[in-house]
Amino acid sequence: MSIPATEPTPSAASDVSQAADLRVAARWLVGSSASVVALLVVPIQLRNFSDLTEVGPWAVALALLGFLAALASVVWTLYSAAAVLAVPRRSIGELAELDRADNSNYPDSRVEPPTSALITYLVDKRRADLLGSARDAVWQLATDMVIAHKASMLPRTGEKIQIGTREYDLGSSADNAALATLVLDLERRAQRVVDAAAAFETQQRYERLAKGMKLVGAPFAAGFLLLLWLQTLPAASMAVKTPTSVQIVVPASGKDPCRGKVLEGVAVGGTMDAPVVVIPSQPGCPARKLTDTDEFIVIPRTAK
Structure with missing residues (x-):
């Protein structure tokens, strides 16, 4: 100017x-x-x-x-x-x-x-x-x-x-x-x-x-x-500071034995975008701990 x-x-x-x-x-x-x-x-x-x-x-x-x-x-x-x-x-x-x-x-x-x-x-x-x-x-x-x-x-x-x-x-x-x-x-x-x-x-x-x-x-x-x-x-991303109930949607494609299922689990660490999830034993799915959840859809459950 x-x-x-x-x-x-x-x-x-x-x-x-x-x-x-x-x-x-x-x-x-x-x-x-x-x-x-x-x-x-x-x-x-x-x-x-x-x-x-x-x-x-x-x-x-x-x-x-x-x-x-x-x-x-x-x-x-x-x-x-x-x-x-x-x-x-x-x-x-x-x-x-x-x-x-x-x-x-x-x-x-x-x-x-x-x-x-x-x-x-x-x-x-x-x-x-x-x-x-x-x-x-x-x-x-x-x-x-x-x-x-x-x-x-x-x-x-x-x-x-x-x-x-x-x-x-x-x-x-x-x-x-x-x-x-x-x-x-x-x-x-x-x-x-x-x-x-x-x-x-x-x-x-x-x-x-x-x-x-x-x-x-x-x-x-x-x-x-x-x-x-x-x-x-x-x-x-919100850090997971306390155990939080979540649902895990397993993709239908892939070799996962639980593919296509919605599992109940608990987020015990990580962030809500990439949580560390513990999945108890469920029909057809063994108990396990997921540290890499990029391929899954993790949905926090609302408290009742």
Whole structure:
């Protein structure tokens, strides 16, 4: 089964569509796998455990092992698919906190690179696209947005506000227009950061699902084949543990002096499929002990 390949692209529109595509792909993987599983399992007429005890205790243990292996594979697949479909959408504030705890040095420049894959993706691989070349932290973007929002709501006086590397004079119409433009740009960037984070985490979980499905296929196949094989095993022969009354049908053909007769006897050993039978003396037939009863038909007598 081929797995749809995906690579993140630094585009605002593609972040949202990529996450949606990955969720669709996860549904497709689970749906197609479920169809394959159904086609494999339907032909199996599994014996219940009471029947398998006739084969032996080891058969029950193997059946349980095979069932658990197959069940674990299915549960893991469903859990991983659910994880892809339920990726949390983190707010810009939450992402800023994650960035702040991951080697962010704001208001100074970052000294050490982030250690987590998510923050590395946001502030390193997508820095210019998401944060802007002048910023190196999600925390910085969130702080600039808060300051810009507050500044846009202040009275239009001669007060000056520093945002990033620029100072805005609230008494200047040009600076107020620039501030309004900045607010829109920061809101757009914050939304793109949120979308990019969701797309990245969705892709990470999808790749984990796709890779894991290749691995869990082995225990599922092993469990399935084990259950299939157990169906072919005959029931174990019942050992004769106590003397049991039986009837012995002697074939009419052959050289046996008792041929064509039904004799009374007692099974004293062996199994019910191949018992050791003691036959007392009967009219026309001497007493004897049969250790090889393959040529005879042995019928256990029901107790009255």
